[in-house]
Amino acid sequence: MTDLTLRGYEYLRQQVLEAIAEVGRIFLMVLETLRSLGRGLRAGGLIVDQMNAIGVQSLMLVFIVSLFTGAVAAVQAAYQFSNVVPLKFLGSVILRSVIIELGPVLTALIVGGRVGASIAAELGTMRVTEQIDALEAMAINPVRYLVVPRVVAAIVMLPVLTVLSDAIGVMGGYVVAVTSIGVSTHTYVTGLKQFFFTKDLMSGLIKSLFFGGIIGWMGCYYGFRTEGGAEGVGVATTRAVVASCVLVLISDYVLANVLFRFIFAS
Amino acid sequence: MIRIRGLRKQLGQKRVLDGVDLDIPTGKTVVVIGRSGTGKSVLLKHIIGLMRPDAGTIEVDGQPVVGLRERELNEVRKRFGLLFQGAALFDSLTVGENVALPLREHTRFTGEQIEQRVAERLEWVGLKDIEDMKPASLSGGMRKRVGLARAIAMDPAYILYDEPTTGLDPIMADVINRLIRSLQQRTGVTGVVVTHDMGSAYHVGDELAMLHEGRVVFTGTPDEARQTRDPLVRQFIEGSSEGPIKPL
Numbered sequence: 001m002t003d004l005t006l007r008g009y010e011y012l013r014q015q016v017l018e019a020i021a022e023v024g025r026i027f028l029m030v031l032e033t034l035r036s037l038g039r040g041l042r043a044g045g046l047i048v049d050q051m052n053a054i055g056v057q058s059l060m061l062v063f064i065v066s067l068f069t070g071a072v073a074a075v076q077a078a079y080q081f082s083n084v085v086p087l088k089f090l091g092s093v094i095l096r097s098v099i100i101e102l103g104p105v106l107t108a109l110i111v112g113g114r115v116g117a118s119i120a121a122e123l124g125t126m127r128v129t130e131q132i133d134a135l136e137a138m139a140i141n142p143v144r145y146l147v148v149p150r151v152v153a154a155i156v157m158l159p160v161l162t163v164l165s166d167a168i169g170v171m172g173g174y175v176v177a178v179t180s181i182g183v184s185t186h187t188y189v190t191g192l193k194q195f196f197f198t199k200d201l202m203s204g205l206i207k208s209l210f211f212g213g214i215i216g217w218m219g220c221y222y223g224f225r226t227e228g229g230a231e232g233v234g235v236a237t238t239r240a241v242v243a244s245c246v247l248v249l250i251s252d253y254v255l256a257n258v259l260f261r262f263i264f265a266s
Numbered sequence: 267m268i269r270i271r272g273l274r275k276q277l278g279q280k281r282v283l284d285g286v287d288l289d290i291p292t293g294k295t296v297v298v299i300g301r302s303g304t305g306k307s308v309l310l311k312h313i314i315g316l317m318r319p320d321a322g323t324i325e326v327d328g329q330p331v332v333g334l335r336e337r338e339l340n341e342v343r344k345r346f347g348l349l350f351q352g353a354a355l356f357d358s359l360t361v362g363e364n365v366a367l368p369l370r371e372h373t374r375f376t377g378e379q380i381e382q383r384v385a386e387r388l389e390w391v392g393l394k395d396i397e398d399m400k401p402a403s404l405s406g407g408m409r410k411r412v413g414l415a416r417a418i419a420m421d422p423a424y425i426l427y428d429e430p431t432t433g434l435d436p437i438m439a440d441v442i443n444r445l446i447r448s449l450q451q452r453t454g455v456t457g458v459v460v461t462h463d464m465g466s467a468y469h470v471g472d473e474l475a476m477l478h479e480g481r482v483v484f485t486g487t488p489d490e491a492r493q494t495r496d497p498l499v500r501q502f503i504e505g506s507s508e509g510p511i512k513p514l
Contacts, residue, residue, distance in 0.1 A: 122358075126356075129352055129354060130350045130351075130352060130354040131354050131355075131356055131357075133311070133316050133350070133354065134348070134350060134354035134355075134356070136315075136316055136343075137314050137316060137343060137346065137348040138343070138367065138368045138371070138416075139339075139340035139341075139343040139344050139368075139371075139372065140367070140368070140371050141336070141340075
């Protein structure tokens, strides 16, 4: 083997080991969160603050994104239907694609960008200014005080935002269907009702619970591991957002298999 | 009484602490001096369990703290107050909430008792009626004093000061030095001050300990330090770039 291949091998080995260590550390933080859950839940005020920051503050963003998601779904569906599928199914297709996939996943991606970044930046700044050390020095468990409220709030608020996103998305589709595709209100609504299954809605909401956990934990994990001042905070923020988006999409695939092949299989 | 024996810590490639032995007697203020980057802050973080040593022991009132589980460690930490170099105030909380936090977390005080205690401790550090301000709107000296008020909120037996006068103007530095002294006289608290400010070291210290290349190379009273012939100590306290210590 040449020197270069050896170096390449060594580099690869380091990367793989580091990746495994990272997964391990994330699991340790998840475990620590679960261990401190009992005491952490008693601090209701902290959780409400985070529910506001994560949920209420994201409403406008989710509203706009969902509206246009539904709208583009209508345009695309109508185009793909042309001369093949009757337009009375337009509502059905929009509804099902929005509540199963587009609502939960797009909400998770944009909230992951917005909230994951802000959690990582806030906790990262606390880390580099020794505020997290200060908590520990005061005998206050930083995971209980900082991580539990954020993760709990994210897990609670993501399904709430997703329900909203589902509703707005269907409305966005409706506006386009009626104004520019020429489908009547009656046809659209009949299409909606015809193929509505509760399990579709539930599957989307179950997924969003997991997405909430991913967003909260990734933001906290990379925030806690920040080192090296302002630059470090930037790195942590980027990592948190990238990791939550990638994990949302991967877990979406895994959950889709579990939910539709086993739990809701009929 | 804090007893440190053979403390070693390696960070990356650098041996920061290489066998530190140090005693901190109850009721005294011991000042640890040394150049920047000689591991003074690392030493403080070991005492309060924010870092774990590679080897060595630390005893607080006879109880070993190295290797304690978090729950036991937290009981030890409740006897300590730590003033960080940058004060490390929580900027999402007001000044009053910062000082009140340890009380809310660890005592069964009523809201009124907490309010009284917060006002009292802020007054001790010479601040009044700033409970509702946010840390971001305070000057450096005020932040340090709020940090000190928070550190003494729980009536600690030990206070650790990490560079208490660094970055302050000389007048504010003197205010802080006097505070450290008056706190010790008022409460009999045991203090560990880490600094490279010799004026501050002479002012607040009952004893000085000099840290150099990971070891304690000198211990003695301020007067002994002034009279020592040890070239390392002489060079440091005179602040000279010529001598056995090489400027990097």
